[in-house]
Amino acid sequence: MEFQWHDLAFHREIGSAIDALDGPHFWARLTRVLERHISFDSWVALRFARNGPPLVCAEQALPDGKIDLLFQDYLAALYQLDPFYLAAFEQRVSGFYTLADVAPDNFKMTEYYQRYFRKNIVGDEVHFNVLIDANYTMGFSLGNMRRYDEREVALLTLFSPWVLALMQQRLRYENFGAVPGASEAAEGGQHDLPARFGMLTEKSGRGALTAREIEVAMLSLSGFSSRAIAEKLTISFETVRAHKKHIYSKLGIGSQSELFALFYEPGLHPFAEGSEGDVTTPAGHR
Incomplete structure (x- = not known):
């Protein structure tokens, strides 16, 4: 060889x-x-x-x-x-x-x-x-x-x-x-999603999100379409739509962007309005 x-x-x-x-x-x-x-x-x-x-x-x-x-x-x-x-x-x-x-x-x-x-x-x-x-x-x-x-x-x-x-x-x-x-x-505990969403819905006075609603919310934020969520969770497309309607109502929001903003509350530097131009992050870094 x-x-x-x-x-x-x-x-x-x-x-x-x-x-x-x-x-x-x-x-x-x-x-x-x-x-x-x-x-x-x-x-x-x-x-x-x-x-x-x-x-x-x-x-x-x-x-x-x-x-x-x-x-x-x-x-x-x-x-x-x-x-x-x-x-x-x-x-x-x-x-x-x-x-x-x-x-x-x-x-x-x-x-x-x-x-x-x-x-x-x-x-x-x-x-x-x-x-x-x-x-x-x-x-x-x-x-x-x-x-x-x-x-x-x-x-x-x-x-x-x-x-x-x-x-x-x-x-x-x-x-x-x-x-x-x-x-x-x-260390801020933002990964405790049930507690975080529970706190948000408690403030709105519209009832806490159910475990299934939290699951649908996270799948939606991750990029799964309503049909993909239905297939993944083995539920109907209409059930997914109903869950989304309840999620938005309980959280007092009207869009996916607002849902993302509730999921991740910015600190001093993340995604805050007007802050992106002040952050230097080399392209391509994880």
Whole structure:
């Protein structure tokens, strides 16, 4: 068997990533192997939790030590609308996923897409997900300012067995009790949606949202059309419409934009009117 010089280099790079499995530079080494063959603009390794915000295992550094404010918003609450986060606990299987694999039918019409994804990731995203247990999944995200082409997706699919195997081995060395980069913004408890929506409906005096209404509200915010929600929940289209009518009435709102505004209440920097021009977020960062 004859090898080209780039074949030998590739195997040497994988060896370097394996050698770093128990050290602090594993994720950077793994990224370096992939970027020799695939073009991408950002990366982050996360541990998704079913009942809480993600923990950041490692992420691409920003120039001059800047803080990615949009990413802090993601960690605080917006992760709940991330199709990769939702797929991690719905499919419950390790594997390689493209945005096309997991995005709902109306994803590009959502406030999440328009006000976060399109501004922060810009073009496309893929994930390597490793199931830890019923409540946790490790995800390794590669974001791109443009759409991945067929060759790149084919290569990533080809690489996925050894990438996932390395991630599985890495689990024993991750300190999830003290993960660097875990967001302080997540401490506000905004992920407790029943309590949050309950507080909002209590103020309106129109009765609390039911568990099913909260489920419909979150699916709608995530980008599922009414017909897709009906199919997903095995209920009729008219029942979904009725749920939406009750949701809007109880919350005292009249649009999806208003629902999104209630879902995520801005702090000092997120999405506040007039604030977007003051936030510097390098394009393509997660």
